[in-house]
Structures are given as structure tokens and as C-alpha cells.
Amino acid sequence: MSEMCTPIIEVKNLKVNFYTYAGVVKAIDGVSFRICKGETYCLVGETGCGKSVTARALTRLIRPPGKIEEGEIYYYRDGERVDIMSLSEEELNKIRGAEIAYVFQDPTAALDPLYTIGYQVAETMYEHGTVAKLKEGMRRAVEVLRRVLMPDPERRARSYPHELSGGMRQRGVIGIALSNRPRLLIADEPTTALDATVQAQLMDLLMDLKKREGLTILLITHNMGLVAEVCDRVAVMYAGVIVEEAPVYDLFEKPLHPYTRALLRAVPHPGRRTIKLEAIPGTVPNLIEPPPGCRFHPRCPHTMDVCKREKPPEIWVDEHHRVACWLYAR
Ligand SMILES: Nc1ncnc2c1ncn2[C@@H]1O[C@H](COP(=O)(O)OP(=O)(O)OP(=O)(O)O)[C@@H](O)[C@H]1O
Ligand code: SF4
Ligand SMILES: [Mg+2]
Structure with missing residues (x-):
């Protein structure tokens, strides 16, 4: 990753489960990423893939029946490393709504x-x-x-x-x-409930505030048009896993993961703000019994034997671009 990155958030191997009557929902399965100061970092993916749970976990806003099973979460405050997992609820409350603030849908x-x-x-x-x-x-x-x-x-x-x-x-x-x-604003589909004109005005406002006030933004959206317009880096999530991460230009120019490719094919007009991610064949997997190996394998056009058995490793194809897929392993 870039040497220019001054991290504000760092997440390593995050796992979150929900203990429901129907069974244990393995919602987040080993997510790692960091957000650099001053950037707009985007999380994209279909409904239920774990975007909101990931965002909430950053300040441990996961309530029962949900539980953070594993992982490290660090928040960097002027170079001081704050270990979110070890803070008391009282200390977390000082950070939430102040240093790290949320805007929900x-x-x-x-x-x-x-x-x-x-x-x-x-x-x-x-x-x-x-x-x-x-x-x-x-x-x-x-x-x-x-x-x-x-x-x-x-x-x-x-x-x-x-x-x-x-x-x-x-x-x-x-x-x-x-x-x-706040130093970090987490905006979870902040404009989806609003009509298109108001959406555009509010996104312009957020981007303007970001520039003027040096804010860092984690933006969650379904909308690839919006991603293309405002994001610096993008993480694509599928069934609780980050399957690909890249600077926005690289992601659109050379998407690597079969899921990302399908997503982008489902976006006929990248300039338009209203496009939703839908037209991908197959159904989103049940996260109580997720597919073994690569969670995308039942929908993937390139599935190999290894994909059904083993979780794909995270592969850095260059300094800024990573993909979790066996096609790129060597
Ligand atoms: N309170 C809960 N109880 C049980 N399962 C939950 C709960 N909250 C979330 N989940 C499960 O965790 C997974 C991730 O949910 P999350 O809300 O993060 O999805 P999302 O990507 O934000 O979707 P959307 O785009 O619809 O907002 C889903 O499979 C969901 O069913
Ligand atoms: S790991 Fe295998 S199943 Fe998963 S996306 Fe890559 S090729 Fe497809
Ligand atoms: Mg959500």
C-alpha cells in the first residue's frame, strides 16, 4: 500500500457472527483494511454483504445477538494508536459521535x-x-x-x-x-432514502466539507456511479469478505475479481447516480451455512476445485490493488 498513507483506521481479520434462532450467521469473515487520512474510502457490494456491520464494528457498535469474534481494530489519533477492542464502553462513547461520527441512511x-x-x-x-x-x-x-x-x-x-x-x-x-x-465520518448510504436531486446536493455538500475541513470519509453505497464520482479507494465486499480493493480508477479500468467484473457489467452507465447493483446471476449465499472455500464459488464462471475447498488468499497484484481469488495465485 502507499507510503503516503497516514492511517486513521486499521482493521485486521475482523470476524462478526450473529447468534440467531435459525443458527449462527457468519456475517463478517476475516475482513482487513485501512483507511488513510483525508481520503474517501468506499465499501460497495450487494445487500447483506456486511457493509453496515463492518462500519458499525469500527467503534464496536455491534449489539447482541451480534458479536465481534475476532480481529484487531485500531484508531489513530494524531499518531497515537488507540486499540478499539480494549476500550471500555465509556471510552468508546467519548469517541463515537465525536472523533468518529456516523450518518445512517x-x-x-x-x-x-x-x-x-x-x-x-x-x-x-x-x-x-x-x-x-x-x-x-x-x-x-x-x-x-x-x-x-x-x-x-x-x-x-x-x-x-x-x-x-x-x-x-x-x-x-x-x-x-x-x-x-470528527476526524472520521462514516456515511452509511447517507442519501439513498432521498430523491436524486437532493442526493446529489448532499453528496456535493459532503465532498465540499471534506475538502474544507480535512475530513476522512468512509462511504457505504450500492451506487457504482457515485463511487466513480467521489471515492479515492474502493473495497468490494461479497458475503462478508473483501474480495477486491483498489484505487477507484484501477478498479473501474482493470477489475480482477469475477464478482467485481460482474458488478461493473451490471452498471451500464457509470456516470449515472441512480444505478443499483442487481443483475448478477445466482443468489446471495446463506451466511448460516456459507459455501466452503470461496464464498462466491456457486456463482462464479471460473470455479476450480480448489475454490470449493479452500478460502482464497489475499493477493496483492501491485502496491495498491489486492484481490482474494485463486485465479491470481501462483
Ligand atoms: N441483528 C442481526 N441479526 C441477525 N443477522 C444480522 C443482524 N444484522 C445483520 N445481520 C446479518 O449480517 C449480514 C450483513 O448485514 P449488513 O447489514 O452489514 O449488510 P449490508 O451490506 O449493510 O446490506 P444493505 O446494503 O442491505 O444495507 C447480513 O447477512 C445480515 O443478515
Ligand atoms: S476463488 Fe475461484 S470461485 Fe472464487 S472468485 Fe476466484 S475463481 Fe471464482
Ligand atoms: Mg447496510
């Missing part, structure tokens, strides 16, 4: 209907000590809403969630996430 679920947007921004700032008094937070909330280009921020600070449009609500949620000046 549904703005309605993220807001409390009983409080004004301004109050909710103020409360987040007060909880994390960004302001000493709630009253000061209320004043600062207007600035925060202005930063996320909320129309008429003085008035909107006094509005309740139901008085705002979907786009304004999501601006409010992004405002809350940014109010404590």
Missing part, C-alpha cells in the same frame, strides 16, 4: 421527534464537551446548520423534525455528526 430514525433540530445539535456538542453549556450549544447550533447549508438556519434550529423536508432532516443529521468536528 434514514434521517427520520436518527432524529428524536420530540426535540428541535437545534436542541439535538446542541445536546451532541454538550455531551462531548464541545460546549460547556447547552445554551451556548443552541447558539452554536445555528452555525452548524449554516455549515451544512440548511436554508434559513436561525428558523430551522427551532424546527422539529416533522416540520422539515427529508433533505433538510438529513442536513440536520449531517450537522449533528459534524458538530464535534
Whole structure:
């Protein structure tokens, strides 16, 4: 990987299971990656492949019946290495919503209907000590809403969630996430619930904030058009595994993994923002009894005997590009 990378997050061999009545869901099966300071790192893949669970695991936001079984997670704070796996819940709460902030898909679920947007921004700032008094937070909330280009921020600070449009609500949620000046913003399909125009405006806003405030972004999306537009590096996930990782240009120019190739074939117009990943033959595997060896083997057009028996190793084809597939082993 690049020597230019100053890591902000490093994950090694992450495994997450869900203990359900139907059986143990092996949701994340040995995921490793790092996110470099200042970049937009994207996680892509079909529904259920483990994008949200991976993102939540970064601050151990996995609740029962889920459990992080294995793995190392490090957060780098100005060169200090923080071992996320060994922190107490109290210490994690100081990091979540402050140094590492989340924006999830549904703005309605993220807001409390009983409080004004301004109050909710103020409360987040007060909880994390960004302001000493709630009253000061209320004043600062207007600035925060202005930063996320909320129309008429003085008035909107006094509005309740139901008085705002979907786009304004999501601006409010992004405002809350940014109010404590996070170093890492984890945006999990932050615009999918919104219409295309608002989606585009909000993504432009995020990218602009990233530039102005030196934010690092982990972006999760189904949308390969969006990936092409905003991401620096991309990790493609399939059934709980990162099957390929590369700088965005390399991924689109020379995809290596059969799954990535299928994904990109399913995107007829890479410039369009509304394309979803769908038209891949076969079904997503059951993660209670995942296929042995390569989890993609039942759908792969190149399956060999070894693929059915052994998990493919991670192969670096160059300094920046890795693939987990037996086709590239030698
Ligand atoms: N609370 C839970 N109980 C049981 N299984 C779960 C739970 N949460 C997630 N999973 C399983 O973990 C796997 C990964 O889920 P995850 O939410 O990370 O998928 P995703 O890639 O974010 O999908 P989507 O694109 O639909 O958001 C799925 O197979 C899912 O069934
Ligand atoms: S390891 Fe084998 S089954 Fe898996 S993607 Fe590569 S060729 Fe296909
Ligand atoms: Mg998800």
C-alpha cells in the first residue's frame, strides 16, 4: 500500500457472527483494511454483504445477538494508536459521535421527534464537551446548520423534525455528526432514502466539507456511479469478505475479481447516480451455512476445485490493488 498513507483506521481479520434462532450467521469473515487520512474510502457490494456491520464494528457498535469474534481494530489519533477492542464502553462513547461520527441512511430514525433540530445539535456538542453549556450549544447550533447549508438556519434550529423536508432532516443529521468536528465520518448510504436531486446536493455538500475541513470519509453505497464520482479507494465486499480493493480508477479500468467484473457489467452507465447493483446471476449465499472455500464459488464462471475447498488468499497484484481469488495465485 502507499507510503503516503497516514492511517486513521486499521482493521485486521475482523470476524462478526450473529447468534440467531435459525443458527449462527457468519456475517463478517476475516475482513482487513485501512483507511488513510483525508481520503474517501468506499465499501460497495450487494445487500447483506456486511457493509453496515463492518462500519458499525469500527467503534464496536455491534449489539447482541451480534458479536465481534475476532480481529484487531485500531484508531489513530494524531499518531497515537488507540486499540478499539480494549476500550471500555465509556471510552468508546467519548469517541463515537465525536472523533468518529456516523450518518445512517434514514434521517427520520436518527432524529428524536420530540426535540428541535437545534436542541439535538446542541445536546451532541454538550455531551462531548464541545460546549460547556447547552445554551451556548443552541447558539452554536445555528452555525452548524449554516455549515451544512440548511436554508434559513436561525428558523430551522427551532424546527422539529416533522416540520422539515427529508433533505433538510438529513442536513440536520449531517450537522449533528459534524458538530464535534470528527476526524472520521462514516456515511452509511447517507442519501439513498432521498430523491436524486437532493442526493446529489448532499453528496456535493459532503465532498465540499471534506475538502474544507480535512475530513476522512468512509462511504457505504450500492451506487457504482457515485463511487466513480467521489471515492479515492474502493473495497468490494461479497458475503462478508473483501474480495477486491483498489484505487477507484484501477478498479473501474482493470477489475480482477469475477464478482467485481460482474458488478461493473451490471452498471451500464457509470456516470449515472441512480444505478443499483442487481443483475448478477445466482443468489446471495446463506451466511448460516456459507459455501466452503470461496464464498462466491456457486456463482462464479471460473470455479476450480480448489475454490470449493479452500478460502482464497489475499493477493496483492501491485502496491495498491489486492484481490482474494485463486485465479491470481501462483
Ligand atoms: N441483528 C442481526 N441479526 C441477525 N443477522 C444480522 C443482524 N444484522 C445483520 N445481520 C446479518 O449480517 C449480514 C450483513 O448485514 P449488513 O447489514 O452489514 O449488510 P449490508 O451490506 O449493510 O446490506 P444493505 O446494503 O442491505 O444495507 C447480513 O447477512 C445480515 O443478515
Ligand atoms: S476463488 Fe475461484 S470461485 Fe472464487 S472468485 Fe476466484 S475463481 Fe471464482
Ligand atoms: Mg447496510
